[in-house]
Amino acid sequence: MLNTNHIECDAKAIQLYDENYSEKYREFDQKYVTTPDYEHFAPIIKYLSKSFEDEIRVLEVGCGTGRYFHVLENTCELTGIDISEHMLKLAEKPVRSTEVDIPMINLVKGSIFDHDFGNQKYDFIYSIGVLGEHVPLTLDVSQKIYNMLNDGGCFFFTVVDIDDRKNMKRKLAETAYPFLPATVKQILDKRWESNYFTKKELFDHMIEGPFESFKIKNYKASESGWVGAHHECFAYKMMNSTKTYFE
Numbered sequence: 001m002l003n004t005n006h007i008e009c010d011a012k013a014i015q016l017y018d019e020n021y022s023e024k025y026r027e028f029d030q031k032y033v034t035t036p037d038y039e040h041f042a043p044i045i046k047y048l049s050k051s052f053e054d055e056i057r058v059l060e061v062g063c064g065t066g067r068y069f070h071v072l073e074n075t076c077e078l079t080g081i082d083i084s085e086h087m088l089k090l091a092e093k094p095v096r097s098t099e100v101d102i103p104m105i106n107l108v109k110g111s112i113f114d115h116d117f118g119n120q121k122y123d124f125i126y127s128i129g130v131l132g133e134h135v136p137l138t139l140d141v142s143q144k145i146y147n148m149l150n151d152g153g154c155f156f157f158t159v160v161d162i163d164d165r166k167n168m169k170r171k172l173a174e175t176a177y178p179f180l181p182a183t184v185k186q187i188l189d190k191r192w193e194s195n196y197f198t199k200k201e202l203f204d205h206m207i208e209g210p211f212e213s214f215k216i217k218n219y220k221a222s223e224s225g226w227v228g229a230h231h232e233c234f235a236y237k238m239m240n241s242t243k244t245y246f247e
């Protein structure tokens with residue numbers, strides 16, 4: 001069951017990413033850039049930012065310590081929003097800061113759910129390890145991000161693949177679920193409420209949502225840091241196109 005209530009999640013994220021945890025995250029940044037996970041995500045961000053003809057305006061949702069700022073190309077302005085003041089403070093000196101080539105960087109403290117971006121528009125929006133992980137990816141947030149994209153714009157994001165995290169006990173309980181009494185189902189529904197997605201849930205979310213075109217892939221982390229798998233989604237705003245899904 002997908003969680004749709006972001007308020008508690010926002011509060012938990014603020015609590016988790018306190019000064020101490022943010023410092024630890026920054027310490028791990030040094031190791032992270034040597035891992036296969038960095039080798040996976042950095043080229044995607046680089047490639048997508050380079051794929052536009054003109055210079056682009058970029059938004060990173062949950063930018064943390066600014067791990068990927070240095071791989072952005074072709075970028076005249078970057079906005080990073082994060083709910084944690086401590087992570088954002090560290091993003092003032094992002095990872096590999098000497099390689100960052102962006103004339104204007106705006107760091108904004110706030111939640112993607114509540115922050116009012118006014119009439120700001122972006123060509124490329126990305127979010128890694130935030131939506132469908134710390135906070136729910138709701139249809140409202142998908143619509144908000146879609147509205148902030150220019151036509152032809154791209155939204156790249158990850159969500160946690162819940163199937164990769166299920167143990168045998170959970171899988172057995174899911175098999176038995178249709179035969180269980182309603183009261184037990186209610187208890188399990190509550191217990192299983194999560195921000196994480198199955199591939200089908202993400203697919204259904206994207207079909208129901210506003211993006212005209214999208215592609216979903218799966219990436220299993222290398223176990224050099226966070227353990228598990230993410231679905232990663234490339235979604236495009238193409239006003240004059242019918243909905244397309246690329247396998």
Ligand SMILES: C[S@@+](CC[C@H](N)C(=O)[O-])C[C@H]1O[C@@H](n2cnc3c(N)ncnc32)[C@H](O)[C@@H]1O
Pocket residue numbers: 009010013014017061062063064065066067081082083084087110111112113127128129130134135
């Ligand atoms: C796992 S970290 C990922 C940081 C960065 N994207 C990266 O890949 O290194 C999750 C980040 O999401 C931020 N976050 C959590 N909830 C948020 C929200 N509602 N709005 C904006 N940022 C949020 C946290 O403060 C944290 O910095």
